[in-house]
Amino acid sequence: MSNRKTLHRKFRKLSVQERLQALFDAGYFDHETHQFWQDGGTVLQENAADRMIENVVGRFAFPQGIAVNFPLNGQIYQVPLVVEEPSVVAALSFAALLAEKNGGFKAAASSPILIGQVQLTGLDDPLAAEQKLRAAQESIARAAQQAMPNMVARGGGLRDISFHHHDGEHSGRAMLVVHLHIDTQDAMGANMVNSVCEAVAPLLETICGGEAVLKILSNLADEALARAEVTLPCSQLAAPGWSGEQVRDRIILASDLALADPYRATTHNKGIMNGVDALALATGNDWRSIEAAAHAYAARDGQYRALSHWTKTENGDLHGELTMPIKVGTVGGSLQTNPAVLANLKLLGISRAQELASLMAAVGLAQNFAALRALASNGIQQGHMTLHARSVALAANAPSEIFDEVVKQLVASGEIKIETAQQIIQQIQTGS
Numbered sequence: 001m002s003n004r005k006t007l008h009r010k011f012r013k014l015s016v017q018e019r020l021q022a023l024f025d026a027g028y029f030d031h032e033t034h035q036f037w038q039d040g041g042t043v044l045q046e047n048a049a050d051r052m053i054e055n056v057v058g059r060f061a062f063p064q065g066i067a068v069n070f071p072l073n074g075q076i077y078q079v080p081l082v083v084e085e086p087s088v089v090a091a092l093s094f095a096a097l098l099a100e101k102n103g104g105f106k107a108a109a110s111s112p113i114l115i116g117q118v119q120l121t122g123l124d125d126p127l128a129a130e131q132k133l134r135a136a137q138e139s140i141a142r143a144a145q146q147a148m149p150n151m152v153a154r155g156g157g158l159r160d161i162s163f164h165h166h167d168g169e170h171s172g173r174a175m176l177v178v179h180l181h182i183d184t185q186d187a188m189g190a191n192m193v194n195s196v197c198e199a200v201a202p203l204l205e206t207i208c209g210g211e212a213v214l215k216i217l218s219n220l221a222d223e224a225l226a227r228a229e230v231t232l233p234c235s236q237l238a239a240p241g242w243s244g245e246q247v248r249d250r251i252i253l254a255s256d257l258a259l260a261d262p263y264r265a266t267t268h269n270k271g272i273m274n275g276v277d278a279l280a281l282a283t284g285n286d287w288r289s290i291e292a293a294a295h296a297y298a299a300r301d302g303q304y305r306a307l308s309h310w311t312k313t314e315n316g317d318l319h320g321e322l323t324m325p326i327k328v329g330t331v332g333g334s335l336q337t338n339p340a341v342l343a344n345l346k347l348l349g350i351s352r353a354q355e356l357a358s359l360m361a362a363v364g365l366a367q368n369f370a371a372l373r374a375l376a377s378n379g380i381q382q383g384h385m386t387l388h389a390r391s392v393a394l395a396a397n398a399p400s401e402i403f404d405e406v407v408k409q410l411v412a413s414g415e416i417k418i419e420t421a422q423q424i425i426q427q428i429q430t431g432s
């Protein structure tokens with residue numbers, strides 16, 4: 001990674017092919033990967049797609065952008081982002097640019113623990129059943145480890161067993177749920193944890209006399225937390241018409257509202273997930289499981305709150321922190337079957353799941369900062385809609401030779417709609 005250079009700031013002004021060449025010249029691509037993207041990049045062959053999911057009739061492409069020169073833990077990453085929404089990539093590039101001048105983002109991920117649940121019912125005395133299971137923990141642990149020998153060999157495997165009691169609201173039946181806390185190393189680990197739960201369930205039934213119903217992972221991976229933070233000097237937060245102090249204080253007010261108000265917290269966290277999901281898609285990870293975990297964790301104390309918060313440091317700078325569960329893989333799943341995913345992991349230079357989780361958390365915090373800075377100053381529309389105008393011009397089938405002029409006039413009109421774009425196209429083409 002150390003031989004990887006930063007990209008020129010005007011990366012965004014280049015053509016797609018020139019951007020690919022810039023990544024190759026800066027050491028982010030080998031020849032094979034460079035050729036892969038030059039050939040179109042979405043080379044998910046039809047027969048491969050037909051083996052990934054069922055009833056395949058085609059492939060669906062998304063744009064992939066790069067958040068340029070993203071600074072994390074002393075390294076620079078060119079972050080691949082698969083997303084359909086304008087301004088997400090711009091926002092991340094902007095946050096990276098500001099952070100790079102100020103020490104960058106810091107992030108870390110805890111052990112990659114995924115929890116498996118075995119639901120037991122049909123118990124006369126659930127508390128007594130728990131005691132029986134606790135007395136047999138060694139044999140239960142042995143059975144779990146025997147179900148994942150390779151994982152144990154590579155340093156993963158069972159880390160803990162815990163017991164939880166619930167009453168069935170509609171069944172009227174008591175439930176004892178056994179949690180298997182499993183370190184899945186560089187895999188997201190869903191399939192493996194599910195297999196271990198199914199393997200251990202009969203032994204649990206024998207020990208406590210209950211009936212096992214659900215045997216499945218929990219997506220609330222709250223023991224696989226990723227934490228990111230950044231400190232940005234107040235002097236560099238100024239926006240047109242706004243001082244750095246004003247932007248700082250208004251960002252903190254926006255953050256405070258997201259901590260107190262679920263309506264705001266939901267949008268605040270959606271902003272974070274704009275970045276997290278885009279990187280999850282680019283690396284073949286299951287963004288639905290990440291989303292489910294994030295929002296469950298945001299409501300962990302009974303009220304849905306922001307996953308990040310922003311404060312003022314002693315010397316008046318702006319400090320942001322984000323903590324959220326991020327259970328991802330760099331092996332397994334669709335990762336091995338989609339060549340674009342393998343190319344993106346090579347672009348990132350990441351092979352360990354915890355490094356990817358750390359980057360995702362930092363990207364989520366960066367996206368959050370850029371959104372709040374826009375909201376705290378001139379509003380989201382100015383930046384967002386300018387970039388949205390390009391999508392509208394595209395939807396209006398603006399010919400490429402007049403595309404930039406159409407976008408310029410569309411932004412100037414203040415009416416960023418397809419009909420307006422079509423009128424502008426007609427005016428330019430007819431000279432009227």
Ligand SMILES: CC(C)(COP(=O)([O-])OP(=O)([O-])OC[C@H]1O[C@@H](n2cnc3c(N)ncnc32)[C@H](O)[C@@H]1OP(=O)([O-])[O-])[C@@H](O)C(=O)NCCC(=O)NCCSC(=O)C[C@@](C)(O)CC(=O)[O-]
Pocket residue numbers: 009010012085086087088089090091092093094095097267268269270271272274367368370371372374375380382383384387
């Ligand atoms: C969009 C900006 C960055 C413009 O902000 P700006 O200050 O007008 O940008 P600029 O033209 O001065 O450029 C500054 C830097 O931004 C980047 N940048 C700027 N433009 C581009 C571009 N075309 N392509 C690539 N990079 C771009 C780039 O790094 C550039 O540096 P430079 O290249 O000039 O050295 C800013 O307005 C922003 O960050 N807005 C937030 C956008 C956002 O959050 N979008 C997500 C969709 S909205 C949403 O769903 C989330 C939300 C808002 O609801 C969350 C919430 O409520 O909290």
Ligand SMILES: NC(=O)C1=CN([C@@H]2O[C@H](COP(=O)(O)OP(=O)(O)OC[C@H]3O[C@@H](n4cnc5c(N)ncnc54)[C@H](OP(=O)(O)O)[C@@H]3O)[C@@H](O)[C@H]2O)C=CC1
Pocket residue numbers: 148149150151154184185186187188189190191192217219284285286289329331332333334
């Ligand atoms: N509810 C949910 O969230 C569910 C999600 N899924 C999704 O399906 C996909 C499957 O995920 P997953 O179970 O991880 O994938 P896989 O089961 O396809 O692959 C993971 C396997 O890779 C092997 N492996 C090789 N090298 C390593 C390493 N360094 N670290 C860890 N494992 C390694 C392990 O098998 P071995 O130990 O045998 O070598 C491991 O079990 C994911 O996208 C997941 O999100 C699937 C089911 C449910």
